[in-house]
């Protein structure tokens with residue numbers, strides 16, 4: 656938690672400052688369904704082009720969903736240093752997509768990916784709608800100045816009514832341009 660707070664402080668403090676120039680490469684983007692009665696179709700893939708990684712995929716729910724929680728954690732490792740956990744937080748997805756989180760870090764990351772979805776995500780999540788993400792990428796300019804060059808492993812674990820729904824893995828590396 657101390658690390659998370661320090662990190663968020665850095666994000667808050669240096670936000671909007673455009674001196675940083677990073678290359679964010681995603682090596683693995685995977686999505687696995689834990690409850691196939693609710694998520695009936697999905698895909699997730701990453702395309703590399705020059706210095707950017709583009710994420711695409713789709714999701715179809717078999718029923719209207721009103722409540723999803725997401726546990727999000729990220730570990731980073733750097734040369735000659737032990738792997739550290741940068742954050743481990745539990746979020747209410749409906750609150751996140753209705754912009755209910757004041758935290759800038761959450762908002763900026765969510766908004767930068769949400770703009771690549773074929774509809775403005777909202778709760779309840781619609782049944783039988785093909786939610787499609789098309790060539791999403793993170794604008795490197797939103798990243799704070801103080802981030803270390805590192806390898807990161809991010810995991811998102813989704814639950815519906817306290818039961819496993821799906822999990823997602825995002826592995827990659829952040830380097831200076």
Ligand SMILES: *[C@@H]1O[C@H](CO)[C@@H](O)[C@H](O)[C@H]1NC(C)=O
Nearest residue numbers: 691692693694695716717718
């Ligand atoms: C989707 O939901 C309907 C109605 O609830 C059910 O009959 C059907 O078997 C479900 N499909 C899958 C793939 O679970």
Ligand SMILES: *[C@@H]1O[C@H](CO)[C@@H](O)[C@H](O)[C@H]1NC(C)=O
Nearest residue numbers: 729730738739740808809810
């Ligand atoms: C992250 O690090 C923690 C310990 O610091 C470890 O328990 C966990 O398995 C790691 N997670 C991943 C996705 O590597």
Ligand SMILES: *[C@@H]1O[C@H](CO)[C@@H](O)[C@H](O)[C@H]1NC(C)=O
Nearest residue numbers: 696712713714715785786787
């Ligand atoms: C959903 O949309 C994606 C992207 O356009 C497409 O690849 C996929 O086949 C669609 N799935 C269904 C079941 O319509």
Ligand SMILES: *[C@@H]1O[C@H](CO)[C@@H](O)[C@H](O)[C@H]1NC(C)=O
Nearest residue numbers: 676677678705706707795832
């Ligand atoms: C990526 O490469 C393109 C062209 O090769 C360049 O215009 C752009 O500034 C680069 N972006 C970063 C983040 O280095």
